[in-house]
Amino acid sequence: MILHNGSHMATLWCTYDFPSRWKGIRLSISARLKEERQRLGLSQTAFADLAGATKSAQIKWERGTSAPTAPALSAWAEAGADVLFILTGRRTVDPDTGPEKQVLDDLNEVRRNIIEPGRQRMPGEKEADTEARVLKASERQLLAILRYDAQLVTPDIIAETEHLLDIVQNPASLALYRAADLAQLRAKRREMRERLARWFDRSRYEPREAVLQTMATIVMEYAVPTKLVIELVQDIYDDVNNQRGMNLG
Missing domain, CATH: 1.10.8 (Helicase, Ruva Protein; domain 3)
Incomplete structure (x- = not known):
C-alpha cells in the first residue's frame, strides 16, 4: 500500500505481487467502494456526505479516476463501512467466528453469483455485461482469498477456492458447473x-x-x-x- 500526502488530499491505492499465473489481475478499489456503499444502502450523495465530499467526487472514486482520501476512509469506517474490504478485497474477520467461517461464507457467495449472475444485474445493464462483471468480481474475490487467507484456513478450503477460480476463468468448466447445478436443482x-x-x-x-x-x-x-x-x-x-x-x- 502506498500513501502520498499532498496539499489537498492523501491519495491511497494498493499494489499486489501476485504469483505469475495470476499476473495482470488487479483488484479494483473503485468497484469495492461502490459495492460497500450499496451494501449499506446509501446513495452516492449520502455516502459522499459521510466523508465531507461531493457526489461528483464519489462518482470519480467509483469510476477509478481518482482515489478516496484517508479521512474519507476513516469516516466511512465510523459509519459501518468495511474499509479493509474496500482496500484489499477481504472482509473484516468476525472474532467470534474466525477466518475459516468468513472464507466459507465468501465461497458460498461466489458459488451463488457464478451460477446465477443475473441476481446481480443492475438496471439497464445488458446480460452479457452483468455476466462479465460478476465473473470478474468473483475472480477478484477468489484471488484475495488465496492471497490473504492461505495460511489461515485448511488445505481443503484452499483446494476448493482454486477449483472455483478455475471454473471462473475457464468457460468450458463454467458451463459444466452450471449444467450440473441445474440438474441438481431440478432433482431437488x-x-x-x-x-x-x-x-x-x-x-x-x-x-x-x-x-x-x-x-x-x-x-x-x-x-x-x-x-x-x-x-x-x-x-x-x-x-x-x-x-x-x-x-x-
Missing part, C-alpha cells in the same frame, strides 16, 4: 414438489400442478419454510371458499 425441486403433493393428499385442497411447482420454487429459492407456504395456500383456499359462500348467500 421435483422432490419438493412430491413432498408437497403428498401433504395435500390429506388436505381438503388439491392444488394444480402449476401451483405445486410454484410452491416448490418459493420454498427452495426464497428459503421460506415449507410449513408456512402450505398454511398460506390452505388459508387462501379457505378464504376463497368462505367468500364464495357469502356471495351465494
